Amino acid sequence: MTVNQVQDEIINEFSLLDGDMEMTVFYIMELGQRLSEMSETDKTEANLVKGCQSKVWLVAEVTDGNVLFKADSNTAITKGLVSLLIRIFNNQTPETILGSDLYFMHRIGMERFIGTQRSNGFASMIKQMKLYALAFKTQLAKA
Amino acid sequence: MDTILADIEKIRAQFPVLQQHVNGKPLIYFDNAATNQKPKQVIDALINYYQGYNANIHRGIHTLAEKATKAFETTRHSMQRFINAKHAEEIIFTRGVTESINLVASSYGRAFLNEGDEVIISGLEHHSNIVPWQIICEEKKAKLKIIPVTEIGEIDLNGYQKLLSTKTKIVATNHASNSLGTINPVKEIIRLAHEVGAVVLIDGAQAAAHLEIDVLSLDCDFYCISSHKMYGPTGAGILYGKKEWLEKMPPYMGGGEMIKDVTFAKTTYNDLPYKFEAGTPNIADVIALNEAINFIQSISKEVIAEHEQSLLNYATKKLSEIPSVKFIGTSKEKVAVLSFVIEGIHPFDVGQMLDARGIAVRTGHHCTQPLMERFGIEGTVRASFSIYNTTHEIDELAEAVKRIVNFMKP
Missing domain, CATH: 3.40.640.10 (Type I PLP-dependent aspartate aminotransferase-like (Major domain))
Incomplete structure (x- = not known):
């Protein structure tokens, strides 16, 4: 699926929650619970995303030209939020990630359920993922 | 009990901010230790x-x-x-x-x-x-x-x-x-x-x-x-x-x-x-x-303290019935502050889930990091009560906490 197809899928899922805040929060946490596990050895200080109020660990690798992210967080809601990004960016090429335009946050009304601090944290996660993509792009170009 | 309740309703009516809904639910304001609400006369x-x-x-x-x-x-x-x-x-x-x-x-x-x-x-x-x-x-x-x-x-x-x-x-x-x-x-x-x-x-x-x-x-x-x-x-x-x-x-x-x-x-x-x-x-x-x-x-500190103590006792009793809730700070002499953690659930998550039901609490270290370190925790969920709070609101809090525990630990 393309980045935008996944985004549209997410928008569709959230629209079924009908704006109910409690159901939305529970759903986000449920998505987090489904995220594939990250190895404990990856949960290092160096892998922490800077600028997040909660702890968010993020690692990435590139296989056959596609990026694979793994993440975890000490809070369930943040884990759910990062899982949305992973769903969008996983198995995409570095170029696609770098050139992507994320619009799903606005469409699902994310600003309603993540405050200013979490919004900044969420922006940091996206930035960190794009930095990984940039590094892989450079690496692949050299190879 | 009815007269107290009637009095509290009269007091609540003096607080414009309390007359609103948050996330579709009547606001329950339990963040009084951070700042309490202002009566109309102020x-x-x-x-x-x-x-x-x-x-x-x-x-x-x-x-x-x-x-x-x-x-x-x-x-x-x-x-x-x-x-x-x-x-x-x-x-x-x-x-x-x-x-x-x-x-x-x-x-x-x-x-x-x-x-x-x-x-x-x-x-x-x-x-x-x-x-x-x-x-x-x-x-x-x-x-x-x-x-x-x-x-x-x-x-x-x-x-x-x-x-x-x-x-x-x-x-x-x-x-x-x-x-x-x-x-x-x-x-x-x-x-x-x-x-x-x-x-x-x-x-x-x-x-x-x-x-x-x-x-x-x-x-x-x-x-x-x-x-x-x-x-x-x-x-x-x-x-x-x-x-x-x-x-x-x-x-x-x-x-x-x-x-x-x-x-x-x-x-x-x-x-x-x-x-x-x-x-x-x-x-x-x-x-x-x-x-x-x-x-x-106009209310008197005595009446305020009495009401807040009864809320504290009631909340302590209601939340203690929920498995995996642990109180931090159990002195006999307390103002109406109830700090707790839920085993395996981060206080931020609890705070956000409560907010989704219109309940405002404080989560985190409450600007007392050395104290949190003393108890070996990152932070707590803190519900703090004021003269305008009611036992009904505490029932809502207890119900919401139960839902959180059930969701996270089915």
Whole structure:
């Protein structure tokens, strides 16, 4: 699926929650619970995303030209939020990630359920993922 | 019970902010230890000042200035009676407890602390009663000593006594802990400090709206209050100081209002309380603070304390029935603060899930990181109650916490 197809899928899922805040929060946490596990050895200080109020660990690798992210967080809601990004960016090429335009946050009304601090944290996660993509792009170009 | 409920409904009706829905649910405001809500009479006082007699105080000779000055000074006298201070000039207006503590640490510390002296604070303190002392101790090469905290979240009085010596110059503790609610035995703490010749500052942020405060009976040297934690506006507060100390202390800030005469060669300072009130003060908020005092007195602290204690007991009972809820801070003497953790669920998640049901609580370290470290936790969920809260709201909280536990641990 393309980045935008996944985004549209997410928008569709959230629209079924009908704006109910409690159901939305529970759903986000449920998505987090489904995220594939990250190895404990990856949960290092160096892998922490800077600028997040909660702890968010993020690692990435590139296989056959596609990026694979793994993440975890000490809070369930943040884990759910990062899982949305992973769903969008996983198995995409570095170029696609770098050139992507994320619009799903606005469409699902994310600003309603993540405050200013979490919004900044969420922006940091996206930035960190794009930095990984940039590094892989450079690496692949050299190879 | 019905009459109490009817009274509480009448009191609630005086708080415009409580008449709203959050996330589709009636707002349940349990973040009172951070700041409590304002009754209409306080909000009206702010509006009336700006619409009716906004003027700079003390130096104007026109009618508005006179009216504003009178209203401003009325609050000083009300506050004097509110805490039973001997003199009105012992009430210094500040921006709140943080500024009050900084004023004492900086001014008293600068004048009276020397190398090798010791300052004692407790392990229960808010960062605002830690950092100012760290700053002055570093500057003066004095030592900061910490009173240990027991397993139930009380000050260890034996540990305190062991720290006291002739080197002790200042002791600073809170009257009630913002994180755990523990009411500290401040009278005893003050008495013991005075025995070794130390002065005592009490951070009364969490006490002002809940406990009787009598600075004469306590015999404290300094007492600090924030207006916004006692139904008043933000940005105002007081420092009470014994006159004998305030007179000996050097000014904290220089500027207008705090001077008698200024020449380029030398400035002489104004008398108390103005010596410590440089610049145009927070006139509107101080004036409105008087209405907050009136509001508290119209109900009486006794009735407030009784209602809040019954809410605390009820909430403690209801939440203790939920498996995996653990209380942090279980002293018998507490203001209406209930701090808890849920095993395996981060406080942020709990806070956000409660917010989704319109319930406002505080989550995190509550500006008491050393205390959280003492209990080996990152933070807690803190529900704190006020006169306008009801047992029905606590039922809603308990129900919401149950849903969270069931969701996370099916």
